[in-house]
Amino acid sequence: MAAARFWWITIEYRFAHNMELREKNEGPPLRAAAVLLAAGASRRMRSDGSKALLTVGGRTVIERSAAALLAAPSVEELVVVTRPEDRDAVEAALGLHARFLTAIVDGGEERTDSVRFGVRAVSPRADVILVHDAARCFVDPVHVEAVARASYEHGAALLATRVRDTLKLSHNGFQSEETVDRDRFWAAQTPQGMRAARFLDVLMRSEHDRFRATDDAALHEHYHGPTKLVEGSAWNIKLTTPDDLELGEALAARVSSSLASKPQGS
Numbered sequence: 001m002a003a004a005r006f007w008w009i010t011i012e013y014r015f016a017h018n019m020e021l022r023e024k025n026e027g028p029p030l031r032a033a034a035v036l037l038a039a040g041a042s043r044r045m046r047s048d049g050s051k052a053l054l055t056v057g058g059r060t061v062i063e064r065s066a067a068a069l070l071a072a073p074s075v076e077e078l079v080v081v082t083r084p085e086d087r088d089a090v091e092a093a094l095g096l097h098a099r100f101l102t103a104i105v106d107g108g109e110e111r112t113d114s115v116r117f118g119v120r121a122v123s124p125r126a127d128v129i130l131v132h133d134a135a136r137c138f139v140d141p142v143h144v145e146a147v148a149r150a151s152y153e154h155g156a157a158l159l160a161t162r163v164r165d166t167l168k169l170s171h172n173g174f175q176s177e178e179t180v181d182r183d184r185f186w187a188a189q190t191p192q193g194m195r196a197a198r199f200l201d202v203l204m205r206s207e208h209d210r211f212r213a214t215d216d217a218a219l220h221e222h223y224h225g226p227t228k229l230v231e232g233s234a235w236n237i238k239l240t241t242p243d244d245l246e247l248g249e250a251l252a253a254r255v256s257s258s259l260a261s262k263p264q265g266s
């Protein structure tokens, strides 16, 4: 029964998103690999195990992320980075998506280390490598595809949103000293991608220099320069603290009601 439900969800998702995307897809065929990061300690979530294995709207966080990545037409392989103790549970949670797996690799101490291990496990077929936080399980496949294409065209790209609030600068943490120009600020999300050779190059250089960062675009900015921004949406939240799970349940309900209201064959 559970297997049948899982099969239905997978078909439903790929049908609803992939067919629509393939029709809209412009440009030459592109082979993208997605590295899905799930090797963090989930400290701020304060969950018993990895937050990637928590359930939101009846599906695990990691399965939702894998489904969204694989619904992008260019994404043809998946590398999952996890903690050694979660390996079996992660593989089981991926279910049918496991057939797109090139490897499951152990993560590292910091995010940049996990990225390096994952990117090095991608097959040499890939033109572009995308890195995605498993914790951002509501990413829209349309945005995944847009980042893959922009990464190929510009060498590197990241999904990000414009900052909506007025921004204050504070040095002491309790007084605002300046109002900064928000038009110049973007909030980084994932996926973030680069052409495969360039990703391997920046990771080799950052390992040599012991340069680590909280995202992948920072490595590109440091070694190559400006990185193409692809405008995403506020729905692509990162499940970070327990409150985010409540928001996640609401987003999951929204996704399933929008799929349910989709006319047959559209």
Ligand SMILES: Nc1ccn([C@@H]2O[C@H](COP(=O)(O)OP(=O)(O)OP(=O)(O)O)[C@@H](O)[C@H]2O)c(=O)n1
Residues within 6 Å of the ligand: 037, 038, 039, 040, 041, 042, 043, 044, 045, 081, 107, 108, 109, 110, 111, 112, 114, 132, 133, 134, 135, 136, 238, 239, 240
């Ligand atoms: N050494 C690390 C650190 C983070 N991540 C992954 O990077 C993503 C974004 O990180 P974050 O949300 O900060 O996750 P955690 O590091 O698990 O969170 P915390 O800092 O609360 O422990 C997550 O999907 C996480 O699993 C990883 O694969 N390896």
Ligand SMILES: C[C@](O)(CO)[C@H](O)COP(=O)(O)O
Residues within 6 Å of the ligand: 133, 187, 188, 189, 190, 214, 215, 216, 238
């Ligand atoms: C990559 C990222 O998701 C962009 O917002 C983020 O930097 C992850 O790390 P953090 O520890 O939550 O800053």
